[in-house]
Amino acid sequence: MLKQRHDIKSQTLASLRQHLQEAGYPDYAARQVFNWVYKKREESFFSMTNLSRSLRHYLKDNFYFSSLRLVKERQSRDGSVKFLFALEDKTYIESVLIPEGKRNTVCLSSQVGCRFGCRFCASGLLGFKRNLTPAEIVNQCLYVSDWLKRREAKLTNVVFMGIGEPFDNYxxxxxxxxxxxxxxxxxxxxxxxxxxxxxxAPAIKAFAAENIGVGLSISLHAAKDSLRNIIMPVNKIYPLSELFSAVRLFNRRCKYSLTFEYIMISNFNISKEDVLRLKKMVKGLNYKINLIPYNPVSSFNWQPPSSGEIFRFCRWLKEEGVFFTLRRPRGQDIEGACGQLRLRQKQGKI
Ligand code: SF4
Incomplete structure (x- = not known):
């Protein structure tokens, strides 16, 4: 019977260490392998010259290297770059590189498709296919990091905001x-x-308990259940009261950044009443709200806010003492909203 090999880039240092120790290799062997894979970016076990011959053979017999195939790369006028990748089962995912000054952020996908169907997001339109493996997530990060290195730049930030709901693939x-x-x-x-x-909400609580030390961002987009039910159907399962009890737990346990994403949509969620509700909801939290003017996706009928509406909403928030930043929409000319490139590929337009 053929032995099942593992994807080396799905291994954490702890799991690889345990695997190699059980096979009789020393504690430091996993560290050496990590060093080759992630620091020296070597993808052949036989080129890992400081490993014993026996370990190199063992690795080759038990592990393999997966990779992503680039299908399309599109650069926006604002500098962001969108990558469409094919996976080994001929499904597609996207990653986006967002350069801003000295910061280079990659936005990663966590699933093929998404089952939550938020009514502003192209990712939900094609339904859910499957979860990504750890290696498929790590490979996106490595691809963009290598891409930057070839241009003498460095990957500095990572956000899990691409296709899929990260906590649905916890x-x-x-x-x-x-x-x-x-x-x-x-x-x-x-x-x-x-x-x-x-x-x-339950995953946010579990994540708070892990206390890993990374920031959490909540896609909020509406300040009352009746509106949020429309734009984010997940709200019917975890309404705002439940969501905020989990968020408050995270904020108490983990002193890391907590942001709320809020897409501003004309005639929908940017009234004075919305400001007052937001103020009440975030009271006592250590937070920031990211305001994002709606970036049109052809499948939805929402309207982007006018500059007057944006100005008025920001003024109200300021008057009520609600912390916010206004984010420029990025990559509009390259289908910058998450899932749009994949949707076009599926529609045969790429
Ligand atoms: S916004 Fe996130 S959770 Fe909602 S449909 Fe898009 S990928 Fe899924």
Whole structure:
């Protein structure tokens, strides 16, 4: 019977160490392998010259290297770059690189598709296919990091805000996160990593208990249940009261950044009443609200706010003492909203 081989980039340092120790190799062997894979970016076990011959053979017999196939790369006028990747089962995911000054942020996908169907997001339109493995998540990060290195730049920040709901693929995302943060691995600083969720309250509580040290971002987009039910159907399962009890727990346990994403949509969620509700909801939290003017996706009928509406909403928030930043929409000319490139590929337009 053929032995099942494991994807080496799905291994955390701890799991690889345990695997190699059980096979009789010393404690430091896993560190050496991590060093080759993530620091020296070597993808052949036989080229890992400081490993014993026996270990190299063992690795080759028990592990393999997966990779992503680039299908399309599109650069926006504002500098962001979108990558469409094919996976081994011929499904597609996207990653986006967002350069801003000295900061280079990659936005990672965590699933093929998404089952939550938020009514502003192209990712939900094609339904859910499957979870990504830890290696498929890590490979996106490595691809973009290598892309930057070839241009003498460095990957500095990672956000889980691409296709999929990270907390719906909790175990694999946490493993990928540990590999990305690992000092012997990719070693991205904890404070430079943010996980975004549509509001899976039980997973937020579990994440608070892990206390990993990375930031949390909540896709909020509405300040009352009746509106949020429309734009984010997940709210019917975890309404705002439940979501905020989980968020308050995270905020108490973990002193890391907590942001709320709020897409401003004309005639929908930017009234004075919304400001007053927001103020009440975030009271006592250590937070920031990211305001994002709606970036049109052809499948939805929402209207972007006018500059007058944006100005008025910001003024109200300021008057009520609600902390916010206004984010420029990025990559509009390259289908910058999450899932749009994949949707076009599926529609045969790429
Ligand atoms: S915003 Fe996130 S959770 Fe909502 S449909 Fe898109 S990928 Fe899924």
């Amino acid at each position: 175990g694999n995302v946490i493993k990928a996160l540990r590999i990305i943060l690992e000092p012997q691995g990719m070693y991205i600083g904890k404070r430079k990593v943010v996980i975004s969720t549509c509001g899976l």
